Amino acid sequence: MLSAFSPLDKKLIRDLWRIKGQAFAIAAVVAVGVLVFVLLDGSVRSMEASKRTYYERYRFADIFAPVKRAPNHVLKDIAEIEGVGVVEGRINGGAIIDMPGLPAIRAQALSLPMFERPKLNDLYLTAGRMIDATRDDEVILLQGFADAHKLAPGDRIKATMNGAQRSFIVAGLAQSPEFVFTVAPGELVPDDTRFAVMWMSEEALEAAFDLDGAFNEALIGLARGGMTPAIIARLDMILAPYGGFGAYDRADQISNRILIEELDGRAASAKTVPPIFLAVAAFLLNIVITRMIQAERGEIGLMMAFGYSHAEISAHYFKFILIIALLGGVMGCIGGVWVGGDMAKIDMEYYKLPFLVFEANPDTILIGLGISALAASVGLLVALQQISSLTPAVAMSPPAPPDYSKTLSGGAWLKRTLDQPSRMVLRGILRxxxxxxxxxxxxxxxxxxxxxxxxxxxxxxxxxxxxxxxxSRADATVSFIEPLSDKTIYELQRMDGVTRVEPFRNVSAKLRNGLYEYRGGVNGMVSVPALSRAVNKDLETIYIREDGVVLSKPLAEILNIAPGDDLTVEVREGRRPTLTLPVVALAESFLGSTVYFEMDALNKALKEPGRVSGAHIQIDPAMNKAVNDKLKAMPAVAGVTLNSQARAxxxxxxxxxxxxxxxxxxxxxxxxxxxxxxxxxxxxxxxxxxxxxxxxxxxxxxxxxxxxxxxxxxxxxxxxxxxxxxxxxxxxxxxxxxxxxxxxxxxxxxxxxxxxxxxxxxxxxxxxxxxxxxxxxxxxxxxxxxxxxx
Amino acid sequence: MSAEPRTASDPVESNSAFRTSGITKVYGSGDAAVHALRGVNLDIPKGELVVLLGPSGSGKSTLLNILGGLDTATAGKAYFRDLELTAMDEKELTQYRRNHVGFVFQFYNLMPSLTAIENVELVTEIANNPMAAEEALKIVGLSERLSHFPAQMSGGEQQRVAIARAIAKNPTALFCDEPTGALDSTTGVMVLRALQNVNRELGATTLIITHAAATGAMADRIIHFADGAIRDVVINKTKVSAEEISW
Structure with missing residues (x-):
């Protein structure tokens, strides 16, 4: 079989076989580098492609404009804004789903147009059918939630909207481009079990939220060349009289934002991790080939004597390491595509994408193989110099014993402290x-x-x-559908099993420091909080003040602000005041980008005294279930987050x-x-x-x-x-x-x-x-x- | 000495340093089998300087390797004094080499990363009854070059360091495989003189393999090898000193 090869190639194959263990170890290093690259690069490309197709095919909106209540005719004004292609008004309301035996589950209820598919944010129906427009008791559930609770078309669920509980039939299950990631408002991480999305008829929601002939969210699809900032500015003006909360574009849409962050992270890893491996591989190839050339100097001399040129001999050794590197490259590519297929399946489930096929593009593979060849080339560079400095005569005479006289002999000290074998070790390294x-x-x-x-x-x-x-030392956090009178707190306090209640008031706001801004909110807290605190570096409680705000450190970094500076807070709710508040302290915070302010001071600034958005509560463990049941029955409660669940x-x-x-x-x-x-x-x-x-x-x-x-x-x-x-x-x-x-x-x-x-x-x-x-x-x-x- | 004789029934000749009976060594098997030794019987008295002569492949190196504990025989028995070498395991052979045998090779086999004296100390550190490394180097006439690395020495000097290393343990036996093979005749004579001195002063039984028949003149006993067997053994009654040898 070997006769098809030239003598040099036969030597090559036999040499490779002789050092197969080493060759494999090096190939494995190359393989891991290429695998990581193919896997990450391929998955980023596949996800990008999948995301793009998904967004296009299901018409993901470009701009979202929440508003308190705007009559439908306003949609015509919006459609006339230059650059707006498609407008759709919809109702987006909070709901609570009551699953037997579980705490209240937060849900988002969205309206579907009566007799047509949504013009924007269309549904990808995965099971069952669309709702019957004439029925107001049918819903389509987000598939992730349905799967997590084993719900199927035909099942019934109980949901409370605006204080009234009703029973619905699940007509179908769906995915949607706006819920690639499902994160409940106010929560931090996606959790299928604790957040639901349900779509139902416009009529049903109009009735539930008292929005007859009106909408509370406008979705906008851009026309070709539409300029987002200009449209947002105009939208905010149009919707201001109706209680607009401030329009935002896709980049701020939570699901999209998390998806993009994830893709960016992977793309960054694809660029940084593989080079490390390839540098290591190049180093290994280099020592292998250097050693080989040294050992084979006699053969090299012979080849030179026969008339082989330096280039031919170099090519021979290059082939040798190239084969090792490419072997690793091929293993890496195969492994990358193989693992990529599995990863795509996990990603598809995790990101709720309707379709995701892992495709390693030919150029991904080519780059993968290219970088392995690059490792080989770098590995050869130093060795080449060795070959070209050899002449036939020198190459064929045995090398002199390696000269250790120039390395540190260590003198008396070495002699006193080390025995001969240790000296051999030390000099071997130093040489x-x-x-x-x-x-x-x-x-x-x-x-x-x-x-x-x-x-x-x-x-x-x-x-x-x-x-x-x-x-956070609360057992649960109760949030209300809208800010309520602080009397509600007494109701919670009176509840059997609730041992401590700490109210809070949150408003959404745009936070600004000069050019730096962040869409977030202000947390109004009691001045000496016990259940949900702000802490300093040493994890000691920071008292919340009336004369200024405490910022979490990550937020202070985003806004480039320090204690002593003034923070501009453009409140997005109620009378929408713009407040200027001094920053008085920074809080250690790993979770969330928060502004803490004393609750009464916040309410005063908002001119809405005595309002609370919810409360942190402590529950007697023995009474857990009873408390949960009672909370579910409270019409004002939008949701209950259990600390333990959030942590899990x-x-x-x-x-x-x-x-x-x-x-x-x-x-x-x-x-x-x-x-x-x-x-x-x-x-x-x-x-x-x-x-x-x-x-x-x-x-x-x-x-x-x-x-x-x-x-x-x-x-x-x-x-x-x-x-x-x-x-x-x-x-x-x-x-x-x-x-x-x-x-x-x-x-x-x-x-x-x-x-x-x-x-x-x-x-x-x-x-x-x-x-x-x-x-x-x-x-x-x-x-x-x-x-x-x- | 950790190695114990395995076969006590064999008669032991008291003056014998090495004795073999029917030593056979076969490399490979079947058609490819090479018979390096074909039943060699030999008796070498203590303290003698023996020269082994014969063409390449005649089996002299194989015998030396077996007597030196570097290789094992396929059949037959070999004794060092009353100890059966052919019955020793790897550990016992290591101890045997460590405490009794000095080797000198054609290519010196020095550690390039150790100086002359350190190369000798390599042995004195592990041997039971060594002489001072300086003394060993003095015997071979290298007192001036103690802290030179092999790369800084000539071939003859390197070989003399190797001899110093071999004798520093006060060996019972000294094995030299082509010790002058890589040297010119002047240097070779210096090396042979060193070996002769060692044999005389330490009383170590010395076996020297060489291609140069003239070397036989300095030996007590000359053994001729041919085709894996001993052709003849000559007892030399008229030993000359190394300086008188030329080839």
Whole structure:
């Protein structure tokens, strides 16, 4: 079979087979790099494509304009704004779904046009049928929610809207481009079980929310060339008399925003992670090829003597490492497409996309293979220089013993402290310091990556702990449909089983500091809060003040504002005043971007005294169910968030994302460490086989002989640990901020345990590599090693 | 000495350093089998300087390797004094090499990362009854070059370091496989003289493999090998000193 190949190619194939273990270890490093690239790049492209198609086909609105109550004829005015293509008014109201045995579930009720498909934000029906326009008791449920509660078309659900409970028949299940991510208003993370969307007839909702002939949300689709900011400004003017809450564009739509953030994150990883692997692979290929050229200088000399040119010989060795790199590249591409298919299935479910096919574009694959070839080329660069400096005569004479006289001999100190084998180890490292440093750095990077991911989890747990045990100590948070008189609080206090009640008043607002702005809100709180607090760096309560606002740190960063500065608050509710409030303190906050203000002072500024939006409550655990039932029955309650549930869904979100990444990064650390340490060991073994055999001959035991070889690896591994710790330290801050979103900030402080765990992975990987090479030492053939002269 | 004789029934000749009976070594099997040794019987008295002569592939190196504990025999028995080498396991052979045997090879086999004295210390550190490394180097005439690395020394100097390393443990036996093979004749004579001194002063039984028949003149006993067997053994009554040898 080999006869089809030229003699050089046969040599190539046999050489590859001879170092198959090493070749595979290097190919694995290349493969992981290419896999991550193909997977992430492919998934970003697929998701982008899927998102684009979904948005287009189901006509996702460009601008959303919530309003208190606007008569339908206003839609005509809106349609006339320049750049507006399509307008649709709809009713968007809060509802509560009562599932037997569960706390009240928040829902969003949306109207569907009577006899036509929605012009914007159309539904993708996944089961059942559209509602019958003539019936006001039919709903279409968001599929995610229906799945989470095992609801199917034909089932009945009870929902409370505007205080009145009614029973509905589920006509169908649907997905929608505006609920790719489903996050309940006021909640932070998606949770299918605790938030529902139901679509029903316009008539039914008009009646429920007393919006006959009116709408409370306008959706706008842009015409070609429509300018969003101008349209928003005009919309706000038109809707102001009707209580407009301020129009916003797609970028601020929560589902879309989370989707974009996720895609950005993946795209960034696709650019940053693979180069690390490929640099490591290039380094490994380089030491392999350098070693090989050195060992084969006689053969190279012979080839030169026969008339092969430098270029032909270089090409031969390039082919050698190119094959290894491309092998890794192909494995990576296949693995990437394979894992990508699975990931697409998970993504499709997680993001509620009606269709998502993982497609690795040909150019993704080509780039993937290209970068592996690049790694090979970089690996060859240094080696090329070696070849071109050889002449036939020099190449064919045996090399002089490697010269150690220029490395530190260490003199008396070395002699006193180290025995001969240790000196051999030390000088072996010092003779090729660059190789040792590169190996240390490569292992250090692997460990750093792993430590940073590990730390992300620790940081996240810290976040949960701080937020759900220190900042928020309520058992549940009750929110009202609209601000109510503070008398409602007494009603809660009187409830059996409720042991403590702390009211709050929230308003949505645009927060501004000069050019910096943020769509958020102001949290009005009691001045000495106990159930939901603002805390400082040391996790001590910050008292809420009447003379100024306390800002969460992430928000202060977004707004580029510091204590002493004035914050402009454009309130989006009620009389819509614009307030100027001094910032008096910053609060440590990992969750949410919040402005804290004293509740009465806020109400006073709003000229709405004695209003509350909800309350944090503490519940006697024994009375949990009774309290929940009573809360469900309260008409004013829009929803109840249980602290424990919120924490659990947060935990789940993290376990799926960063949690999985942690294990991937641990695998990465192991692959890189094994790749580097195993290859270094193999190379050291090949270079020293002769010396090692000599040691065995003069009476060194296997163990003592292995020490000379493995000692070097041990030193490299040990030196890599502090480097890894330092890289982990730096990377932690980066990774934490990369994984932080508008919604939560993951603390980037390094936890020593993360470093420890990552170090453990590295040490284990190094030990496994050492064990593999130890077997070679045991097999060392003393007689034949002595016969050959290298 | 950790190795114990496995077969006590064999008679033991008290003055013998090495004794073999029917030593056979076969490499490979079937058609590809190569018979390196075909039943060699040999008896070498203590303290002798023995030269092994013969063409390449005649089996002398194989025998040396088996007697030196580097290789195992396919059949037959080999004894070092009263210890059966062919019955020892890998650990016992290591101890045997470590405490009793000094090796000198054609290509020196020094550690390039250790200086001359450190190369010698490599052995004195692990041996039971070593001499000072400086002393060993003095015996081979290298007192001036203690802290040179192999790369800084000539071939003859490197080989003399190798000899110093071999003798520093005060070996019972010294095995030299083509010790002068890579050297010119002047340097080669220096090396041979060093070996002769060691044999004389330490009383170590010394086996030297060489292609240069003239070397036989300095030996007590010359063994000729041919085709895996001993052709003849010559007892040399008229030993000359190394300086008188030329080839």
């Amino acid at each position: 090729r310091p660059m190789r040792a440093i590169a190996a240390c750095v490569a292992v250090g990077v692997a460990m750093g990556l792993s430590a940073a991911m590990q730390n992300l989890m620790t940081g996240f747990n810290h976040l949960l702990e701080v937020n759900f045990s220190v900042v 869904s947060f935990q789940e979100l993290m376990n799926q994302g960063a949690g999985a990444m942690r294990f991937i990064m641990a695998a990465v650390a192991i692959i890189i460490t094994v790749g580097v340490v195993y290859n270094s060991a193999r190379i050291a073994f090949a270079e020293r086989a002769h010396d090692l055999a000599s040691l065995r001959v003069i009476g060194f035991t296997r163990r003592e002989t292995s020490f000379v070889l493995l000692g070097e690896l041990a030193v490299i591994t040990l030196l890599a640990l502090p480097i890894g710790a330092a890289i982990g330290y730096g990377l932690s801050a980066l990774v934490s901020s990369a994984f932080s979103t508008d919604l939560y900030t993951i603390p980037g402080d390094i936890d020593p345990r993360s470093i420890g765990i990552a170090a453990m992975y590295v040490v284990l990987a190094a030990m496994a590599s050492g064990w593999l090479v130890q077997r070679d030492v045991n097999k060392l053939d003393m007689v034949s090693a002595l016969k050959t002269r290298e």
